Amino acid sequence: MELWREDSHATEAIAEGYFQIPNESCSMIKTMIGRLHLRKDSESIKRILAFNAVCEPISIVLEMARQEGYDVHLIEGVSTFKERDKRPEVVQFVTAELQKVAIWLTGKPVDQARLSYEIRRKNEISGKIGQILQLRAKSPLDVPGFGVLLLMLGSFNYFGDPVMFSALLDQLTAELEEAIRDPDPRPYIPLVLGGAFLGDRTLYNAVEASHGVIVGWEFTTRDYREDVPPLESISHFLLDSQLAGQYGEMVGAAVYLRKYHIESLVRETGARGVIAGSVTGCPYGSIVPQLERTYFKNLGIPYISLETSVHQDPPTEEQLTRLKAFVEMLS
Amino acid sequence: MSDAQLLTPPTDAESTWRNYERKKLPSVAKLLSLAKSYTFHDVEESVR
Numbered sequence: 387m388e389l390w391r392e393d394s395h396a397t398e399a400i401a402e403g404y405f406q407i408p409n410e411s412c413s414m415i416k417t418m419i420g421r422l423h424l425r426k427d428s429e430s431i432k433r434i435l436a437f438n439a440v441c442e443p444i445s446i447v448l449e450m451a452r453q454e455g456y457d458v459h460l461i462e463g464v465s466t467f468k469e470r471d472k473r474p475e476v477v478q479f480v481t482a483e484l485q486k487v488a489i490w491l492t493g494k495p496v497d498q499a500r501l502s503y504e505i506r507r508k509n510e511i512s513g514k515i516g517q518i519l520q521l522r523a524k525s526p527l528d529v530p531g532f533g534v535l536l537l538m539l540g541s542f543n544y545f546g547d548p549v550m551f552s553a554l555l556d557q558l559t560a561e562l563e564e565a566i567r568d569p570d571p572r573p574y575i576p577l578v579l580g581g582a583f584l585g586d587r588t589l590y591n592a593v594e595a596s597h598g599v600i601v602g603w604e605f606t607t608r609d610y611r612e613d614v615p616p617l618e619s620i621s622h623f624l625l626d627s628q629l630a631g632q633y634g635e636m637v638g639a640a641v642y643l644r645k646y647h648i649e650s651l652v653r654e655t656g657a658r659g660v661i662a663g664s665v666t667g668c669p670y671g672s673i674v675p676q677l678e679r680t681y682f683k684n685l686g687i688p689y690i691s692l693e694t695s696v697h698q699d700p701p702t703e704e705q706l707t708r709l710k711a712f713v714e715m716l717s
Numbered sequence: 718m719s720d721a722q723l724l725t726p727p728t729d730a731e732s733t734w735r736n737y738e739r740k741k742l743p744s745v746a747k748l749l750s751l752a753k754s755y756t757f758h759d760v761e762e763s764v765r
Contacts, residue, residue, distance in 0.1 A: 533745050533749065536749065540748070543755070545752055545754075547751075550751065554747055554751065561744050562742070570737075
């Protein structure tokens with residue numbers, strides 16, 4: 387994400403001009419290679435760890451980065467479509483791939499105690515976010531959709547400060563407990579979001595300006611198992627997330643399984659419709675909504691897909707009009 | 718404000734919804750600020 391947060395138009399121009407990547411290609415791909423090219427002579431970060439099971443354009447970016455002098459390590463991906471695909475040897479394979487990462491990074495096997503500690507901390511944070519989402523369900527307008535997205539992003543990296551992030555979650559929990567005693571009375575249209583809107587946050591605000599509230603998210607928190615060795619726990623997490631359609635991939639198992647996860651979110655939350663976000667120009671992201679649209683149409687669940695770029699640009703009038711018309715249709 | 722909004726004055730219900738006074742949660746603003754302040758440059762600095 388940081389590769390495209392700043393100066394994304396400039397880095398995209400480098401991709402189109404220097405690397406001759408066609409204009410209509412995915413903005414995420416273009417800004418990634420442009421940014422990596424700009425900072426290839428930086429002394430600080432010269433290594434790229436990539437977990438990319440599926441996206442061919444990102445594989446090309448990584449190869450180009452390798453040619454530009456980066457040390458790139460790829461984790462071999464595995465896709466589980468059915469429970470029976472999660473065989474012990476598959477778990478072992480992913481675990482071995484993760485062990486290779488530790489050796490690539492430090493020259494020695496992973497520090498099991500440290501990783502167990504991090505898994506416990508991650509579960510603790512996920513539990514706090516889960517509690518916040520339950521409280522938010524009682525007065526959802528108190529935490530805007532973009533705020534929820536940040537909570538989930540923060541669960542990945544704690545914004546660099548796990549202690550501060552954890553304290554912030556405690557504060558938000560306390561404030562929400564207070565707020566729901568006198569919930570926001572305004573009516574709203576509950577929605578589920580598949581994928582995410584990248585780039586500018588305004589599209590999240592536009593959902594709320596249209597009286598919609600995202601009450602269900604494809605990216606949800608999930609606990610890591612603490613009853614198995616820590617590297618194996620990560621393998622289970624990965625494979626279980628794939629099987630639950632929560633993994634966020636645009637190919638492989640997600641194409642088949644995401645719709646079931648979204649459908650269950652609709653049932654759980656009472657959402658009246660589904661918005662699917664994807665990146666303009668993504669060859670995979672453009673197919674998933676096409677497949678899901680038919681599925682949800684057959685279920686009688688209204689569905690709209692909105693493509694966005696990674697640029698921090700305000701939404702186009704077309705995006706806003708489609709979004710508002712969709713939410714108004716559900717009211 | 719877009720042209721469409723200028724041409725279509727809000728209805729009473731819409732206006733009431735939009736202007737409803739609700740105390741904002743301080744921690745939400747803090748979250749936005751924390752996320753904004755965390756950048757690639759910080760990570761680069763920390764490993765320099």
